[in-house]
Amino acid sequence: xxxxxxxxxxxxxxxxxxxxxxxxxxxxxxxxxxxxxxxxxxxxxxxxxxxxxxxxxxxxxxxxxxxxxxxxxxxxxxxxxxxxxxxxxxxxxxxxxxxxxxxxxxxxxxxxxxxxxxxxxxxxxxxxxxxxxxxxxxxxxxxxxxxxxxxxxxxxxxxxxxxxxxxxxxxxxxxxxxxxxxxxxxxxxxxxxxxxxxxxxxxxxxxxxxxxxxxxxxxxxxxxxxxxxxxxxxxxxxxxxxxxxxxxxxxxxxxxxxxxxxxxxxxxxxxxxxxxxxxxxxxxxxxxxxxxxxxxxxxxxxxxxxxxxxxxxxxxxxxxxxxxxxxxxxxxxxxxxxxxxxxxxxxxxxxxxxxxxxxxxxxxxxxxxxxxxxxxxxxxxxxxxxxxxxxxxxxxxxxxxxxxxxxxxxxxxxxxxxxxxxxxxxxxxxxxxxxxxxxxxxxxxxxxxxxxxxxxxxxxxxxxxxxxxxxxxxxxxxxxxxxxxxxxxxxxxxxxxxxxxxxxxxxxxxxxxxxxxxxxxxxxxxxxxxxxxxxxxxx
Amino acid sequence: xxxxxxxxxxxxxxxxxxxxxxxxxxxxxxxxxxxxxxxxxxxxxxxxxxxxxxxxxxxxxxxxxxxxxxxxxxxxxxxxxxxxxxxxxxxxxxxxxxxxxxxxxxxxxxxxxxxxxxxxxxxxxxxxxxxxxxxxxxxxxxxx
Numbered sequence: 001x002x003x004x005x006x007x008x009x010x011x012x013x014x015x016x017x018x019x020x021x022x023x024x025x026x027x028x029x030x031x032x033x034x035x036x037x038x039x040x041x042x043x044x045x046x047x048x049x050x051x052x053x054x055x056x057x058x059x060x061x062x063x064x065x066x067x068x069x070x071x072x073x074x075x076x077x078x079x080x081x082x083x084x085x086x087x088x089x090x091x092x093x094x095x096x097x098x099x100x101x102x103x104x105x106x107x108x109x110x111x112x113x114x115x116x117x118x119x120x121x122x123x124x125x126x127x128x129x130x131x132x133x134x135x136x137x138x139x140x141x142x143x144x145x146x147x148x149x150x151x152x153x154x155x156x157x158x159x160x161x162x163x164x165x166x167x168x169x170x171x172x173x174x175x176x177x178x179x180x181x182x183x184x185x186x187x188x189x190x191x192x193x194x195x196x197x198x199x200x201x202x203x204x205x206x207x208x209x210x211x212x213x214x215x216x217x218x219x220x221x222x223x224x225x226x227x228x229x230x231x232x233x234x235x236x237x238x239x240x241x242x243x244x245x246x247x248x249x250x251x252x253x254x255x256x257x258x259x260x261x262x263x264x265x266x267x268x269x270x271x272x273x274x275x276x277x278x279x280x281x282x283x284x285x286x287x288x289x290x291x292x293x294x295x296x297x298x299x300x301x302x303x304x305x306x307x308x309x310x311x312x313x314x315x316x317x318x319x320x321x322x323x324x325x326x327x328x329x330x331x332x333x334x335x336x337x338x339x340x341x342x343x344x345x346x347x348x349x350x351x352x353x354x355x356x357x358x359x360x361x362x363x364x365x366x367x368x369x370x371x372x373x374x375x376x377x378x379x380x381x382x383x384x385x386x387x388x389x390x391x392x393x394x395x396x397x398x399x400x401x402x403x404x405x406x407x408x409x410x411x412x413x414x415x416x417x418x419x420x421x422x423x424x425x426x427x428x429x430x431x432x433x434x435x436x437x438x439x440x441x442x443x444x445x446x447x448x449x450x451x452x453x454x455x456x457x458x459x460x461x462x463x464x465x466x467x468x469x470x471x472x473x474x475x476x477x478x479x480x481x482x483x484x485x486x487x488x489x490x491x492x493x494x495x496x497x498x499x500x501x502x503x504x505x506x507x508x509x510x511x512x513x514x515x516x517x518x519x520x521x522x523x524x525x526x527x528x529x530x531x532x533x534x535x536x537x538x539x
Numbered sequence: 540x541x542x543x544x545x546x547x548x549x550x551x552x553x554x555x556x557x558x559x560x561x562x563x564x565x566x567x568x569x570x571x572x573x574x575x576x577x578x579x580x581x582x583x584x585x586x587x588x589x590x591x592x593x594x595x596x597x598x599x600x601x602x603x604x605x606x607x608x609x610x611x612x613x614x615x616x617x618x619x620x621x622x623x624x625x626x627x628x629x630x631x632x633x634x635x636x637x638x639x640x641x642x643x644x645x646x647x648x649x650x651x652x653x654x655x656x657x658x659x660x661x662x663x664x665x666x667x668x669x670x671x672x673x674x675x676x677x678x679x680x681x682x683x
Binding site: 334386 | 555557558560581582620623649651655656657661668669670671672
């Protein structure tokens with residue numbers, strides 16, 4: 001290998017929502033960038049349409065990486081018993097491992113966090129046993145970068161209706177995608193009866209042709225799958241191609257990062273990784289960005305001996321809470337993506353609970369998902385009655401749900417497992433801890449609000465239970481390298497630079513102090529725009 | 540994977556779990572047995588011994604319940620349903636067939652029901668029945 005090829009201005013570990021954005025910005029700023037991705041570049045056909053092996057239902061496998069046996073993890077149950085798990089299994093908390101990361105197959109709800117989501121401790125106080133804290137930056141600091149993400153990734157929505165937020169400087173670049181779906185009409189009427197405001201869900205799917213790619217064809221395989229016409233926007237079809245077209249970004253897939261190298265002082269010097277021919281490669285760089293997601297970034301830092309005791313703590317995803325409603329008429333009209341209406345009436349200001357959350361309707365559900373997760377109580381597990389119930393009710397069922405603000409706690413964490421190694425001999429992530437009781441209480445509250453909305457909208461039967469204590473990570477994983485001004489209580493500073501290491505940044509959801517009452521990807525992208533801009537300007 | 544008798548029993552159970560009706564085919568016609576064949580070589584491989592033993596046990600239960608029946612598949616549909624319901628409730632007539640662990644019977648019926656549903660609701664027939672797309676709108680625009 002040409003030694004010059006092993007020197008870069010920046011090495012970015014992880015080609016997902018954050019890493020892909022930073023790669024694009026740095027390459028366009030003239031930097032030579034190496035973008036490492038442990039997964040592969042996945043075509044539409046690679047991702048496939050297997051209803052039992054996808055990011056929505058990983059019953060027997062997944063469709064966006066990582067490959068199972070090479071990448072085990074360990075999780076511990078509430079009694080502390082440890083289990084070695086594979087990516088498609090529950091305790092693993094998989095998101096994805098491929099070019100684009102989770103954005104290759106996500107639903108793409110593209111929410112700005114609420115201003116109070118950045119000020120949870122000031123607003124609510126710090127519940128006992130939690131590490132709830134304010135972000136060191138505000139909504140206003142991030143607003144310009146939300147706007148960049150909305151325009152450069154591509155979001156469809158209607159800013160004029162987002163009245164729970166400060167006014168937008170620019171509207172979304174595309175109109176809402178299915179603002180008058182059967183579901184939207186149903187829940188708009190229900191909300192009106194309750195006096196609640198609703199609006200279309202902002203989503204990274206083209207409602208009209210945008211940035212050279214076509215509009216959505218409204219197929220029914222959106223969330224959990226790749227788009228057949230490339231109308232779903234992620235880093236893999238926006239900022240990563242922008243990086244590559246400069247000629248200054250090398251994208252290396254099948255690259256498993258082992259450690260971040262550093263000198264005897266505070267500077268990092270590069271990254272050692274295993275390439276897809278199982279060769280161990282060390283590359284040097286002026287700047288390193290860890291962007292492997294909240295689990296793998298924490299693991300990489302821990303394996304590198306970098307950072308303080310806060311690294312890996314405050315692991316959080318989202319307690320997703322909601323309820324299922326059965327209607328006497330069709331609420332699923334089959335127009336994908338499906339999710340089309342939301343309310344933010346309960347994002348904050350709910351008596352007696354900490355925070356709250358957004359509620360929205362659901363993507364077009366896979367029939368097998370309805371069978372496994374959304375059958376009404378009393379429907380038999382087999383036989384003519386079960387079959388008739390599915391036939392009659394599949395299109396009459398709708399779920400109202402949303403993520404609640406998880407209240408972080410330091411005992412939910414990523415550590416290194418002392419025994420289990422991956423295929424390359426690298427210690428794997430061990431996940432432990434459960435949701436804070438206040439998270440569970442807020443989830444129960446929001447479950448009640450979902451129930452209320454369903455009934456007001458005409459549901460004749462409402463069922464489902466709020467989640468109890470559980471390990472919260474998964475696709476919305478965040479928090480393990482939290483941002484803060486105090487190096488004793490945080491991992492990165494307000495520019496997402498690791499305390500004590502001038503040239504090491506974190507570019508994923510790990511830096512979230514709290515994870516908002518919304519799907520977090522637009523915040524991950526906005527922070528990546530901000531971090532990428534900061535790196536490019538400061539060096 | 541399965542012998543002929545076990546195959547016959549699995550087919551009979553499959554069509555009780557998702558029975559044919561006036562409008563829509565049952566599990567067998569929808570291809571659920573193909574799903575089992577594929578999965579026995581894949582994710583269900585560790586379950587093959589349980590399936591073989593469980594399907595044999597269904598035949599033993601059929602014989603224990605009816606002097607005239609040679610096997611589960613030979614019972615009339617109503618009797619097949621009654622037999623499965625009985626096992627679900629933990630009432631076992633041929634305990635030896637379950638290795639002396641009658642709780643295995645209910646677990647096996649639950650497992651069968653879930654696996655048959657997986658095969659059916661991921662099949663074109665099952666998807667078409669509920670109103671989920673079968674021939675996706677991909678057309679010539681599909682990127683490879």
